[in-house]
Structure formats: structure tokens, C-alpha cells
Amino acid sequence: MKILVALKQVPARDSLLRIGAGGCWLDEADLSYEINEPDAYALEAALRLKEQQGGEVVVLTAGPERVSSSIREALAKGADRAIHIEAEGLEGWDALGLGRLLAAAAAAEKPDLVLTGLQSDDAGSGQTGVALAELLDLPHATIVMAVEAAEGGVRVKRELEGGWFQHVSMPLPAVLTIQSGINKLRYATLMGIKRAKTKEVKRVTAAELGVAAAPGLRLKRLYQPQRVKQTQFLAGTPAEQAAALVEKLRFEARVL
Amino acid sequence: MSGILVITEQSGGAWHRVSQEALGAGLELGRALGVAVRACVYGSGASVAAAELAAYPVEQVIALESPLLEAYTADGAALALEWLVREEQPEVVVMPHTYQVRDYASRLATRLGRALLADATGFRVEDGAAVFQRQLFQGKLTGDFVFETPGPNFVSVQAGSFRAPEAGAAAAAVETRTPELDAARIRQTPEAPFREADRAVDLTAAERIVAVGRGIREEGNLALAQELAEALGAELGASRPICDNGWLPMERQVGSSGQTVAPKLYVAVGISGAIQHLVGMKGSGCIVAINKDADAPIFEAADYGIAGDLFDVVPALTEALKKARG
Numbered sequence: 001m002k003i004l005v006a007l008k009q010v011p012a013r014d015s016l017l018r019i020g021a022g023g024c025w026l027d028e029a030d031l032s033y034e035i036n037e038p039d040a041y042a043l044e045a046a047l048r049l050k051e052q053q054g055g056e057v058v059v060l061t062a063g064p065e066r067v068s069s070s071i072r073e074a075l076a077k078g079a080d081r082a083i084h085i086e087a088e089g090l091e092g093w094d095a096l097g098l099g100r101l102l103a104a105a106a107a108a109e110k111p112d113l114v115l116t117g118l119q120s121d122d123a124g125s126g127q128t129g130v131a132l133a134e135l136l137d138l139p140h141a142t143i144v145m146a147v148e149a150a151e152g153g154v155r156v157k158r159e160l161e162g163g164w165f166q167h168v169s170m171p172l173p174a175v176l177t178i179q180s181g182i183n184k185l186r187y188a189t190l191m192g193i194k195r196a197k198t199k200e201v202k203r204v205t206a207a208e209l210g211v212a213a214a215p216g217l218r219l220k221r222l223y224q225p226q227r228v229k230q231t232q233f234l235a236g237t238p239a240e241q242a243a244a245l246v247e248k249l250r251f252e253a254r255v256l
Numbered sequence: 257m258s259g260i261l262v263i264t265e266q267s268g269g270a271w272h273r274v275s276q277e278a279l280g281a282g283l284e285l286g287r288a289l290g291v292a293v294r295a296c297v298y299g300s301g302a303s304v305a306a307a308e309l310a311a312y313p314v315e316q317v318i319a320l321e322s323p324l325l326e327a328y329t330a331d332g333a334a335l336a337l338e339w340l341v342r343e344e345q346p347e348v349v350v351m352p353h354t355y356q357v358r359d360y361a362s363r364l365a366t367r368l369g370r371a372l373l374a375d376a377t378g379f380r381v382e383d384g385a386a387v388f389q390r391q392l393f394q395g396k397l398t399g400d401f402v403f404e405t406p407g408p409n410f411v412s413v414q415a416g417s418f419r420a421p422e423a424g425a426a427a428a429a430v431e432t433r434t435p436e437l438d439a440a441r442i443r444q445t446p447e448a449p450f451r452e453a454d455r456a457v458d459l460t461a462a463e464r465i466v467a468v469g470r471g472i473r474e475e476g477n478l479a480l481a482q483e484l485a486e487a488l489g490a491e492l493g494a495s496r497p498i499c500d501n502g503w504l505p506m507e508r509q510v511g512s513s514g515q516t517v518a519p520k521l522y523v524a525v526g527i528s529g530a531i532q533h534l535v536g537m538k539g540s541g542c543i544v545a546i547n548k549d550a551d552a553p554i555f556e557a558a559d560y561g562i563a564g565d566l567f568d569v570v571p572a573l574t575e576a577l578k579k580a581r582g
Contacts, residue, residue, distance in 0.1 A: 017396055094371035095362065118358075122393055124531075125374040130330075130362035139443035140330060142359045143513075159513055160449055161355045163506070167447040168329075174443075179513075181500025216405035217371040220387065225398040225553070231561045233550075241562045242572035245544065246580050248560055253542040255464070255521040256488075256580070 001055035003046040004111035005079065006102055006132065008036040009063055009070040010122040023221050025091050035070045038117025042178040044185050045147060046115050047078045053149065056080045058109060062101055064088050068201075075196035076188035082199070083109075087206045091123075094217040099131030104209035107136060111173060113154070118143050118177040126177075133175035140175040141168050145182050259292040260285055261346035261408075262314070263337060265354055266297055269304035274352035274413070276420035279312060281376075281413045282350040283421050288381045291347065294318065295428075298336060299325045306430045311423040318344075319432045328356060329444040332437065334363035339435040341368060347407035348386070355512075357412050365410040372410040373401055375531070377417040390414075394530040395553035415512075415535050457491060457507055464490035464521040467510055467537070468498055471526020471547060471566055475503045480570045481525050487577040493517070495533045511536035526566045529554030546570065 011017065012032045020027035035043070046057045059074045061067050062085035071082045083105050090098065106114060114136070119126035126142075133140035145165065146157040153171040159179055160166055188196075206212065234244045250256045262282035264275035279295060286293035295312070297305045298320035306319035320340055324332050333356070341349060341364070351357045353375045365372040377398075378389045388401045388411060403409040459465060466485040472478060478492075485492045492508060499509040510517055511533040522540035527533060529545070529552055537543070538557045545554040550563035562569050 011393070017393055019397075096366055096369075096371040099366065124392060124394065125372070125390075126358055127362035127365075127372055127374060130359070131366045131371075134334075134363045134366040140363070141444065142330070143355060158359075159355070161512065162516065163451055163514065164449045165452070166449045169445040169447075170443050181496065215371075216369075216403060216409070217373055218402050218404050220400040220402055222392065222397055222399050224551070225391070225395070225556060229556060229558070231545075231555050231558045233555075233561045233563060238564060238568040238572040239576070241564060241569060242576040245560055245562065245573060246576045249521070249542070249544070250580065253521070253559065255542045256577075 001049065001053050001112045002058065002109070003049060003055060004058050004060055004106055004109055004114045005039070005043045005046045005074070006106075006114065006116035006129065007039040007043065007059055007061045007070060007074060008117070008120050009033045009061065009067045010036045010120055013037070013121065019222055023223070024219055025222060033066055033069070035073060036117055036120045036122075038119060038178060038180045040117075040185055041180050041182055042115040042117050043074055043077065043079065044183045045178050047186070048183065049113070049147065055112075058083065058111070060102060060105055061085070062087050062098070063090055071201055072196050073188060075199045076192040077186055078192060080199065082201045084201055084203050085206060085209065086203055089213070092215060092219070093213055094215050095125050095127035095131050097211075097213055097215060098128050099135050101206055101209065101211045102128070102132050103135035104211050105204060106132065113172060114138070114175040116175070116177055118179055129175055129177040136175065138173050138175050139170040140177070141170065142177045143179050144176045145179050147176060259294060259346050260348045260350060261341070261344055262293060262295045262350045264295060264297050264305070264309065265352055265356055266299065266301060266305040269301035271305065272352060272354055274354055274415045277415065277418045278350055278352035278413050279314075280421045281418040283313060284418065285348065285350065285379060285386060289384075289386065294344065294346070296320055296340060298333065299328060303432060306432070310428045310430050312421055312428070313424045313426070314428050317428050317430045319430060320435060321432055322434055322437055324437045324439055324442060327446050329442050329446055330360040330363060331442040331444055333360040334367060335437055335441060336435040337364050338367045339437075340433065341408050345408070347409070349408055349410045351410070351412045353412040353414050361410060361412055368408055370405055370408065370410055372412060373403070374412050375414045376411050377414050391531055394528070395534065395556070396551070414531070416538060452506065456505070459491055459493050459508065459510065459515045459517050462491040462517065462519050464488050465493045465510070465517060465519045466490045466523045466525060467493035467495065467527060468525045469495040469527030469533075470497050471528075472498070475501070477567075478503060480567070484523070484525070484570050484574045487574045488521070488523070490521070490523070495527045495530070524554050524558070525570060527554050528552045529557060
């Protein structure tokens with residue numbers, strides 16, 4: 001089975017986020033980056049499927065030179081090869097545009113299965129995978145917790161709201177968006193890191209794929225949210241803060 | 257191309273709770289832009305729900321019915337609603353940001369060559385055009401977004417962001433429509449929804465909850481939160497990563513994929529407050545947040561905040577509670 005994993009590189013989870021000049025995106029100067037967490041689980045699911053059934057895992061990602069570190073990490077964990085769509089300024093692209101970019105590179109690969117995270121930790125719109133499915137004219141399922149091979153296709157466990165789940169079957173090829181935390185992420189081994197250096201990374205530009213930015217949705221301004229609730233912050237040493245809170249909870253909020 | 261079409265969600269005639277809020281958002285947007293609002297409901301039970309929808313101040317209600325919509329599928333919903341949007345030609349389509357919408361809406365929007373503005377929390381009108389807000393970086397930042405494309409444009413709205421409207425007296429006209437659907441184009445075969453094994457705790461019934469998040473760092477540190485919960489007479493809850501790690505069972509997870517709770521007191525310990533967690537607890541009576549990052553979104557929802565190291569603050573709080581109880 002040929003499995004394509006679409007990965008996004010995002011600012012590391014505990015980054016200090018500062019708004020950049022122009023007010024439309026982050027100041028990227030001091031940021032460190034990592035593989036979007038749900039995408040890391042999609043990669044892990046792909047590696048496990050390959051271990052069970054054989055085949056190939058191909059990583060697909062788009063972004064500037066810095067995304068090479070995420071590609072190397074994925075290859076070190078066991079992906080067989082990678083496609084890097086070289087592009088700058090993708091933060092200005094909406095999910096449909098990103099879907100078109102990924103679809104242009106994915107179509108030529110003719111994968112049996114496309115896996116990606118259910119959403120990104122930065123933009124978080126949760127759409128790219130679904131848009132990609134539509135653009136490739138493949139069936140899809142979102143918020144997937146488990147994947148099993150079924151006759152002529154896959155049967156997946158989807159998460160619904162409020163603790164409900166559902167099994168859904170569909171023919172292959174298909175696109176699945178993977179929920180965070182469904183498996184245990186592996187670490188790259190020393191051997192894996194060594195091997196990654198010899199693995200193929202195909203580079204292609206958005207122009208070569210014939211896809212240009214045409215945003216239907218534009219981010220005008222990025223800012224710190226205004227507080228809607230008046231939060232009373234309690235100051236002092238931990239003991240003083242604790243005593244003040246107990247006092248507030250007893251006599252102001254009256255919940256003790 | 258004109259007006260607003262609100263696509264509501266129901267199951268067997270019962271509303272999804274965010275549906276009314278989406279309707280509220282559609283009506284507010286209609287008033288602000290001075291355009292008419294229609295509402296639609298689809299799937300099994302649509303005609304029952306449509307009759308109820310007609311009591312709200314909308315111009316028209318459309319019940320979209322087809323044997324192929326009896327059980328929800330992403331392909332079925334996307335194809336049926338694409339048919340409706342092409343027939344109705346709305347300028348803006350408003351939906352509730354539910355798990356179902358997350359499943360099909362991008363497919364629908366993509367089929368019409370549009371991007372979806374997902375999970376909007378508000379809007380304002382500038383120079384006759386709507387500017388929508390949505391959260392980025394898991395709620396740490398907010399963005400103002402505008403559509404650059406002509407309609408139909410698609411927006412889904414976050415739970416708890418818009419007020420549900422009042423039902424009025426004048427009944428809107430209800431029309432039942434049957435989309436032309438080809439069964440062969442519906443590729444998913446769904447099975448009946450199910451719940452996992454029986455639950456040992458029911459967080460929704462708890463009066464007080466101490467919830468713990470990533471900030472606790474290690475499973476062994478959970479004892480700190482457990483002691484605080486005992487001192488408060490509270491149940492222990494958690495954000496998703498804690499349950500994903502298997503440190504606490506899934507039934508203790510608070511948030512969109514877990515329980516929605518509204519206790520009298522909710523103490524969030526080491527929880528940054530991603531949107532998915534906030535929607536599950538922001539209805540709590542009194543919210544306390546303890547987090548080392550004073551800019552964490554959890555403080556947005558908190559009545560009382562302690563910006564500090566939970567490993568110092570939580571033991572001090574447990575001690576202070578014990579002292580207060582004598």
C-alpha cells in the first residue's frame with residue numbers, strides 16, 4: 001500500500017507568539033518549529049499500516065527551507081521518501097489554496113491512502129485534508145481514531161461529539177484526517193537518523209505545479225484577544241495567593 | 257445571488273444545540289447587511305425540525321429530504337447541500353461548527369471553489385462588508401478575516417459565540433425539497449454511532465471539578481491535583497492530552513470531544529485553554545485558572561487567576577483549604 005502523509009510545520013507548542021510587522025502574521029525571527037502534532041499522529045498511523053501490510057510511506061509538505069528539518073525527522077522515523085513543495089508566504093493562503101497545492105503534487109503519486117492531521121496547531125481551520133480529498137475526488141473521513149483494512153477499502157473509527165463514536169467504511173483510495181493521541185509516537189533511532197540522509201527528497205515549486213496563490217479568504221489583522229471577562233489575578237507568594245483564593249471562593253463566589 | 261442561508265443541524269428531529277446559535281448568527285448578519293435570511297434543515301427528521309424552525313424570524317424554511325440523507329455521510333451532505341446552494345444562490349452560507357460540519361463543509365465549499373471560514377467567533381461590518389473573527393494558535397491569538405471572492409461564501413460559527421434567537425409569532429413558509437442525488441457518488445458506508453464501555457464517573461453531575469492539563473508534565477504529578485480535588489470535595493477532570501496519554505480515563509476528559517460540564521466551581525490546573533477545552537467548561541459557575549503563562553487563553557474564561565508555577569501554587573492551595581476547613 002502506498003500511503004501519502006501530508007505534514008505541516010508549525011511554530012513549536014510553547015512558543016512565545018509575537019505579532020510581526022504589518023500585523024498580519026507572527027514575527028518569525030525567534031520562533032522554533034515542529035511537526036504539527038496531529039500530523040505526527042498521522043505519520044505514526046501510516047508507519048504502523050506499512051509495518052502490518054507492507055508498502056511505502058511518502059511524506060508531502062509545503063513551505064520554505066526550514067521545513068526540511070521536519071522532513072528529516074519524518075524520514076528518520078521511517079518514512080521512505082519525501083516531496084517538498086518549496087514555497088514562501090503560505091500563511092497567506094487559505095485551506096482551498098493549500099489543498100490545491102498539495103493535490104497537484106499528490107495526484108501524480110497515485111497513493112492508495114492519504115493521511116493527515118485533523119487540523120493544524122497554528123491556523124486550526126481543520127479543512128486542508130477535506131479540501132484535498134475533494135480536489136483528488138476521493139472519499140474521506142475526518143477525526144479518525146483507528147484504521148483497519150476491510151474488503152476493497154478501509155473501515156475507520158470516527159470520533160463524534162460527547163463521547164460517541166462511529167465506524168465508517170469506504171473504498172480506496174481515500175483521505176483520512178487523524179485525531180491526535182490515537183497511538184504512541186515513536187522516536188527516531190540513531191540508525192533511522194543515519195538512514196534519513198540517504199533517502200530521496202523531491203523538490204518542486206508551486207509554479208512548477210501550476211498553482212498560484214488566489215486567496216478567497218484573507219487574514220487582515222492578527223492580534224491578542226480582548227478580554228471579555230474581568231479576571232481577578234491574585235498576587236503574592238504562593239501561600240498568599242492560595243489564602244486570597246480561598247477567601248474569594250468562600251465569601252465572594254460562595255462556592256465552598 | 258443574494259441573502260443568507262443558514263444550514264442547521266438536527267438528528268431525528270432534535271436540534272444540535274449550536275444550530276440555534278448559527279441561526280442567531282445568520283439573523284444578526286442579515287440585519288447588519290440588510291439582507292434576507294433563509295434557513296435549511298436536512299436529513300431524516302428534517303420536516304419535523306423545519307416546522308419548529310418556521311417560528312423564527314426567517315423569510316423561508318427549506319427541508320431538504322432524500323432517502324440518501326437518512327444516515328449521515330460526508331459525500332451525501334456535501335452533494336445535497338451543493339445542489340441547494342446552486343439552486344438558492346445565497347451570498348453567505350452560515351453553519352454551526354459541529355463535528356458533522358467539520359466533516360463535510362470543506363468538501364461542500366471546495367466543490368463551489370470557495371474556502372470555508374471555520375469556527376468564527378464574531379463579526380462586524382466595515383464599509384458594507386462583513387469582517388469575521390476567528391481564533392488562531394489554539395486561542396492564543398485572534399484574526400480578522402474577509403472574503404475576497406463573490407458569493408457563495410461559507411462561515412461556520414463556534415459554539416457559545418452567538419446568542420440563540422427568540423422564536424417569533426409569524427410563521428415562515430416551509431418548503432420541502434428533494435435534491436437530485438446519485439447513490440453511486442456516496443462512497444462512505446456508515447454504521448450506527450456507539451459509546452465506549454460504561455462510565456465510572458459522571459463529570460456532568462459534579463458540583464466541583466479540578467481539571468488538569470499538560471502543565472502537570474508527568475503522570476506521577478497527578479497526585480498533586482488529586483489532593484487538591486480531595487480538599488475541595490471535587491471530581492478530577494482533565495484536558496485531552498492527559499487522557500490521550502492514558503494518565504486518566506477518557507470519561508474524565510472535558511472538552512468538545514469529551515464531556516461538557518457546568519459545575520459550580522471549576523479549577524483548571526496547568527491547562528492553557530485551547531478552544532476545544534473551553535467549549536466544554538466555559539458554562540461553569542466560577543472558574544479558577546492556575547497557569548504559569550499569564551497570557552494563556554484559559555484566563556479569558558477565568559473569574560480568578562493565579563499566574564504562577566502550579567507546583568508551588570497547588571500544594572499551597574490544598575494546605576490553605578485544609579486550614580480553612582479546620
